[in-house]
Amino acid sequence: MRKLPFDTVLIANRGEIAVRIIKTLRELELRSAVVYHDLDAGAPAVSMADMAIAVSGRTPVAAYLDAAQILAAAREASVGAIHPGYGFLAENAEFARAVVESGFAFVGPTPESIDLMGDKIRARNFVQRNGFPVVPSAIEEDDPASFIQRARSIGGPLLVKASAGGGGKGMRIVRDLDSLQDAIAQARGEAQRYFGDGRLYIERYIEKPRHIEVQVLGDCFGNVVHLFERECSVQRRFQKVIEEAPASTLPPGLRERICETAADIARAANYRNAGTVEFIVRGGEFYFLEMNTRLQVEHPVTEMITGVDIVAEQLYVAGGHELRFSQQNIVSTGHAIEARVYAEAPERGFAPTTGKVLVLDYPSGPGFRIDSGVSQGQQITTAFDSLLAKVIVHSSTRNEAALTAERAMQELVLLGCETNASFLARVLADEQFLRGQVHTGYLDENPQLTAGDSASDLSTFLAAAALLTRPVRDSADAVPELHASLGGWRNA
């Protein structure tokens, strides 16, 4: 085992990703510390970590965003490094800078890389300047007076986006260029309301694109490799639901070009540590979308096909080591699928669900991996992201992986809080999904997958509930059989 300049790492995160990072720290014989908000006191990460330090905030989320408290916790636990996980402060350059200035190693890219690649427009301009493909676009700030004219010359359909935006807000699709002016006014109003920033940009709207992303790893000696691509096209409201690696039905030539482009972009940016370069792909064309300067939720599918522990590599890079493999050493084997189990009801418009976890039984078997952030007895609230667990399977072929993942969704038992597991099972068994014909509009075009069949097995459930409910059974037991048989028409 290679020596690291730190023996304790603070995880500035919660849920499944905190658990996942602790597992690697244990394997590397490093000590783990976590920060936690009171609502997470019963969470598995808190009991698994060698040290847990409480943080507080105006809201539970604010506690995990409080850099000052996190740095104080790092000093208290005498850690040498801080891993930000994903979300929260993971892509906050100020935080990364403060971590480094406080004398800790930041398990992630340099603050400069986050500044450059974490900002959508800056990253896009950088990528374009370096000769990589981006979607044709017009940025208002470049010259506000000619904005509409420049947008028109791109040709429709167009997508109006908020510069400060994300999560689908301030976005408008324009198919008829005559309505462009109206769409700009609406998007600006929305952007102003949600982000306090009405700046816009407009790009060519790519119909039914696939979302393909590439895992990259760089060290501080200028070495950069890619760990192949992931397909993340199964999305709802820009939220990924099922991810897989490799991307099915990508022609081999295209696959290689996309992966190499991603590594070249990371190299041009002098990128170090783990990152993901996202592309949209349509036909044989692909365009840079954005770069995520952190570990991603769906990183396990890449780990399954390559055998690389990405968190371990992140720690070695943060500890100043050179990458221990070159591009030729990285081989992709078989097919991996990840299904995200959320506390939500797809059948009711994906409304978040809450409750206490009464029974929790994960499927197991060869090729299964469960990254879970919950345990039995835990209260699920809406205070945090609704991701409960990720079920990842690895098989020799895509069809086999889909079948195994579907079976896993059938076998997973989580009682006490509704989840999207049945919905995931429906998608994994869907013909179109199995043929690999997915794009980012796939779930919207197949509303039956979301709706499910609300009536199926209804009487079976009611029978079980009736037999398990004492007063219902008691009132049957109290009536002699002869009277009961008259009940049907007596009640009518």
Added chain:
Amino acid sequence: MNHVFELEGVDYQLWLSRCQQGYQLHLGDEVLALLTFSHQGDGRGLLTIAGASEPVRFAIDGDTVHLRIRGRTRILRYRDPLSAHGLVNKDAGHLVARAPMPGVVVKTWVLPGDQISEGSELMVIESMKLESVIRSPQDGVVDQIHFKEGESFEHGAVLVTITEEGH
């Protein structure tokens, strides 16, 4: 007698009667027989309907039965016939705006004492990435805001109380 189970907002009336060594379920015009349920411990059981058996995972939490059968999970609430039920939306001249789903308050647009009219924006709430606006169901005066910005609430929680004008 009829018993009521609520499932996803719908009430189902049913009753059980004894039948041979088990029970039969009366559900509208439908009769299911012969039913037995054998407990296997640890929230596991075997439901048998007319000779066909299904493994069942279950958890009972007060009046709520959580069931997993054939890879599907459902939550059924037993409505105790003795307890009063139903949400009261209007009491003592107060109107209440309730949370349609659990979430977090993003912004409140009004203060207690504010005059509001039907359709006025009261509050912006967020459930996951979806924001929605809670509007006033009618003209009135804001009486109380029950959650501050950033606070989270459960399904059905009273968000804003409104006094009808003149009260």
